[in-house]
Amino acid sequence: MIRILTCLLLSIYLQAGIEDYFKKANHKSGNHSMGNIDFIYMINLDRRPERYERTIKALKPYHIEPYRFSAVNGWELSFEAIDNLGIIYQPWMDPGPIASVYRHKDGKEYQSYEIMKEVGVSYYSHSLSRGAIGCLLSHLSILQDAYDSGYETIWVMEDDIRVVSNPHELSNLVGILNVVAPAWDVFFTDNEVKGANGDPVPCTVIRPRPLVHLQPLEYYLKRTTVYGDIVKIGMRFGSASMIIRRSGMKKILDYFKTYKIYFPYDIDYFLVPDIQFYALNRDIVTNIAGGESDNGQPTYD
Amino acid sequence: MEVQLMKNKLICILFSFLTLHSMEYEGIGLFQSYGKIDIDWLPQFLPYDPLIVEAGAFRGDETDRMAQKWPQGQIHSIEPDHDSFVLLKEKIKRLENVKAYECALHDHNGICPFHLCRGMNGKDSCFGYASSVLPLSEGMEIYCKGPTVIVPCFTLDHWCKKQGLDHIDLLRLEVEGMELQVLQNATDILQKTQIIYVKTLIHPHRWGMTSYNELKSFLLARGFVLLSHWYEQGINGHAVFLSRELFDAYFKLSLGMYLDL
Numbered sequence: 001m002i003r004i005l006t007c008l009l010l011s012i013y014l015q016a017g018i019e020d021y022f023k024k025a026n027h028k029s030g031n032h033s034m035g036n037i038d039f040i041y042m043i044n045l046d047r048r049p050e051r052y053e054r055t056i057k058a059l060k061p062y063h064i065e066p067y068r069f070s071a072v073n074g075w076e077l078s079f080e081a082i083d084n085l086g087i088i089y090q091p092w093m094d095p096g097p098i099a100s101v102y103r104h105k106d107g108k109e110y111q112s113y114e115i116m117k118e119v120g121v122s123y124y125s126h127s128l129s130r131g132a133i134g135c136l137l138s139h140l141s142i143l144q145d146a147y148d149s150g151y152e153t154i155w156v157m158e159d160d161i162r163v164v165s166n167p168h169e170l171s172n173l174v175g176i177l178n179v180v181a182p183a184w185d186v187f188f189t190d191n192e193v194k195g196a197n198g199d200p201v202p203c204t205v206i207r208p209r210p211l212v213h214l215q216p217l218e219y220y221l222k223r224t225t226v227y228g229d230i231v232k233i234g235m236r237f238g239s240a241s242m243i244i245r246r247s248g249m250k251k252i253l254d255y256f257k258t259y260k261i262y263f264p265y266d267i268d269y270f271l272v273p274d275i276q277f278y279a280l281n282r283d284i285v286t287n288i289a290g291g292e293s294d295n296g297q298p299t300y301d
Numbered sequence: 302m303e304v305q306l307m308k309n310k311l312i313c314i315l316f317s318f319l320t321l322h323s324m325e326y327e328g329i330g331l332f333q334s335y336g337k338i339d340i341d342w343l344p345q346f347l348p349y350d351p352l353i354v355e356a357g358a359f360r361g362d363e364t365d366r367m368a369q370k371w372p373q374g375q376i377h378s379i380e381p382d383h384d385s386f387v388l389l390k391e392k393i394k395r396l397e398n399v400k401a402y403e404c405a406l407h408d409h410n411g412i413c414p415f416h417l418c419r420g421m422n423g424k425d426s427c428f429g430y431a432s433s434v435l436p437l438s439e440g441m442e443i444y445c446k447g448p449t450v451i452v453p454c455f456t457l458d459h460w461c462k463k464q465g466l467d468h469i470d471l472l473r474l475e476v477e478g479m480e481l482q483v484l485q486n487a488t489d490i491l492q493k494t495q496i497i498y499v500k501t502l503i504h505p506h507r508w509g510m511t512s513y514n515e516l517k518s519f520l521l522a523r524g525f526v527l528l529s530h531w532y533e534q535g536i537n538g539h540a541v542f543l544s545r546e547l548f549d550a551y552f553k554l555s556l557g558m559y560l561d562l
Binding site: 095096097098099101103105110111112113114115116125126127205206207208 | 344345346347348349350373546547550551553554555556557
């Protein structure tokens with residue numbers, strides 16, 4: 001065990017850190033806060049101005065103005081970045097799952113499905129797209145910016161949110177959480193992510209993650225009401241709208257800096273050790289059902 | 302009497318309709334929903350540049366599909382029927398990643414008789430896919446008339462060594478009853494083979510042909526796992542077997558599914 005940990009730490013030290021690929025949040029002037037929330041970020045690709053406009057329009061009646069974070073476009077990441085962001089297979093590791101490898105040949109890139117066993121190669125979970133890598137990097141870049149900026153509580157939204165009811169209620173709910181669940185890390189502003197037909201899509205399975213110790217499934221499935229509509233949850237899908245506290249920023253950043261990128265963000269974030277997730281039994285801000293995404297493939301012009 | 306005849310006729314039509322379209326399935330439940338065996342769902346198990354060996358390429362239709370699907374792959378296609386081989390060569394002439402070989406796979410190296418199938422009139426080469434190194438069983442001669450020719454043959458192990466192949470990512474076998482004999486003489490390369498995509502013959506239309514159950518037992522004993530087998534009861538089908546390493550890497554280590562096999 002000690003040998004494995006030593007090897008893990010040594011290999012992490014020798015590799016390029018994931019933080020080397022974080023994107024800076026520039027031009028953060030203006031008021032992007034609300035009660036109990038120090039800063040509000042909205043992730044938006046430069047190639048998607050219409051989504052930015054749509055989100056701004058949805059929040060305008062409530063005088064909420066998120067800071068636009070120019071998203072990391074995974075489809076434009078360099079080969080070198082892709083070769084460094086995944087799990088780099090080390091000689092001391094056991095052969096792993098069939099995973100995705102981005103292979104390059106004659107200047108072209110191919111997604112290859114291979115058993116994780118070639119030393120020095122960067123592996124991602126099966127079929128993980130460049131878009132999903134970019135999405136995760138965007139979230140992590142924001143968490144790093146927020147942490148470095150000294151914020152206590154931030155609200156991170158993507159550009160496919162649907163405002164169901166007055167978001168200012170979130171300020172009160174954060175206040176309540178601070179009292180009834182003082183160790184909370186992440187607070188989702190809805191019940192569950194919505195599928196294409198608008199129905200909630202609960203997360204009910206966990207998949208093995210190389211190097212990471214998983215809790216039994218029951219641990220992640222547990223839902224406990226803590227106060228009114230607020231529930232403590234073990235896992236869920238979706239990252240359209242999350243309120244994150246400083247403790248949560250640190251836990252998530254530490255996890256990804258140690259274990260690198262492997263799964264999409266919302267299949268990985270609940271594996272962060274000791275992360276304290278909370279959600280609502282109803283929706284205040286949720287995702288647009290069936291909203292288009294550039295994660296699977298770029299659909300912009 | 303006439304009514305009875307009509308009834309019998311209708312029953313016959315209905316029966317033949319049902320038997321023609323009633324496909325049976327065995328394998329992993331997850332893959333049943335695909336409804337058929339198809340190379341379209343094999344990429345999820347394979348690298349971008351797989352090494353593919355295809356025995357029984359016939360006129361190269363599947364070869365062409367595979368070459369398009371894996372443009373960086375290397376495809377080695379074997380076809381002993383000369384008429385089909387000519388068409389195969391024509392089909393692949395623009396495909397840089399395919400090599401074709403005019404020979405048969407067998408249980409020995411050397412030459413062997415090859416029974417060409419040219420249909421009921423003995424002249425139609427479009428039935429060449431049913432040609433085999435095995436002779437036809439009794440009663441089948443009328444469906445598969447054609448001459449017997451002598452062709453070069455190799456064991457799969459020997460042929461792979463000859464071509465310098467040290468592993469196979471995908472082995473596509475369509476050798477008209479010789480599947481078991483071919484695999485029994487491929488013990489070295491089988492240890493480094495990840496996927497076997499095989500035509501399964503259930504109706505004994507040739508002497509000495511592989512029974513599917515024997516083939517399956519052999520592969521299971523060699524550490525392969527049946528992923529999916531679609532077949533028409535009593536006729537034929539297609540099956541996909543994965544190496545245990547690949548199976549575990551996909552189901553256990555990637556999906557976290559511990560399947561009761």
